[in-house]
Amino acid sequence: MRAMNKEDFVKQYAVERQNTNSVKWDGMQAKFGESDLLPMWVADMEFKAPEAVRKALHARIDEGAFGYSFTPDSYYDAYFTWQKERYGIELHKEWVRLNPNVVQSLSNLVQLLTKPGDAVMVLQPVYFPFMDVIEKNDRKLVVSNLIDNHGRYELDLDDMRQKMIDNQVQLMIFCNPHNPVGRVWSAQELEDVLELCRQEQVLVISDEIHHDLMIDGSQFTSMLNIKDGFYRDNLVVVDSPSKTFNLASLWNSHVIIPNPQIMMRYDTYQERMKNPGGCLLGQVAGEAAYRQGTEWLEGLLETIADNYHYVRNELKKELPEAVISPLEGTYLAWIDLSHLVAAEDLQTVIQDKAKLAVDFGDWFGEAGKGHIRFNLATTPANVRQAMKRLIQAVQAYQE
Ligand SMILES: Cc1ncc(COP(=O)(O)O)c(C=O)c1O
The missing domain is CATH 3.40.640.10 (Type I PLP-dependent aspartate aminotransferase-like (Major domain))
Structure with a gap:
């Protein structure tokens, strides 16, 4: 079977999910009290299931x-x-x-x-x-x-x-x-x-x-x-x-x-x-x-890996004090911002300033404080947009 590359994968399978009763998109009002955030939370994807499905x-x-x-x-x-x-x-x-x-x-x-x-x-x-x-x-x-x-x-x-x-x-x-x-x-x-x-x-x-x-x-x-x-x-x-x-x-x-x-x-x-x-x-x-579903999965994994490398490189360049965990598995990036943003200001910076919906680290227990979980199973365009907002908001906070 022909392997699917990430460009073909995104072109063929990316999907808009607003107004589909999606928890990730349409459930932001209920969870975050506002709906105009870019959602990088909830572990699901902006990709349609395989054609065969x-x-x-x-x-x-x-x-x-x-x-x-x-x-x-x-x-x-x-x-x-x-x-x-x-x-x-x-x-x-x-x-x-x-x-x-x-x-x-x-x-x-x-x-x-x-x-x-x-x-x-x-x-x-x-x-x-x-x-x-x-x-x-x-x-x-x-x-x-x-x-x-x-x-x-x-x-x-x-x-x-x-x-x-x-x-x-x-x-x-x-x-x-x-x-x-x-x-x-x-x-x-x-x-x-x-x-x-x-x-x-x-x-x-x-x-x-x-x-x-x-x-x-x-x-x-x-x-x-x-x-x-x-x-x-x-x-x-x-x-x-x-x-x-x-x-x-x-x-x-x-x-x-x-x-x-x-x-x-x-x-x-x-x-x-x-x-x-x-x-x-x-x-x-x-x-x-x-x-x-093998070919679809190969396209997905290439897309996730590429999104992860992009996020890692941007952080290294723009916010070198952020620590991103090596992504061995899952499509969820785990980012430690504790050297850049005080834990009590994290929600203000990420949600109010960057306008992002993420899973905040302390949801995962005390040890997650100061971190965010950032979903990579989405289009490269969403990832780029989210990173731009994140970097700008954190840099502004530090000035
Ligand atoms: C470790 C783990 N278990 C279970 C689930 C959810 O599974 P289900 O939707 O089948 O309850 C998730 C979803 O993100 C998960 O990360």
């Missing part, structure tokens, strides 16, 4: 009947082939359940795998719904901060172990690739975490939703594959085609549970809650994406 959806819609349906074997086949060919992950149907979305699965799993009051660990700064699904289910949030090594984040295994012991942690929600710091954890790092959790009897959920978004030659390893699957009994993985192919509103994601005892409990829980499983149109879209 839209064709498959059209064809299914033209069938006209949308009564109760089940997931066909062809869906599992497409998903399993994708995982096997790209990452060497061998999946089995008995391990996999479908659910509308990943955050809902995280909340279900917290309810299923822990009791109220139990301690659950996250590594901050991290995707803020991780904290929500712990705290809103009346579990105790235990935070271990990643070590910020001049923008490249690392695990603090000693701190993790101590806090696991002190708090009798039962469960950890891990993020790989890690939103927002952009790390794709190495096989050795993953083994270190899994071994620590095995020793301390902490169950692990690995959220691998960003796993197809590998930048500048990074290689993804799933926790499922560490030491040939040695830790699988202590592990649940969640993922979805939605982040990769911009399908978030189609509600189709995966829960992978290799341990049959945990799977039995999961099935009982789902039956009790009468959770509905995945969504028909989401599965149609996901299957088409897995079968025919």
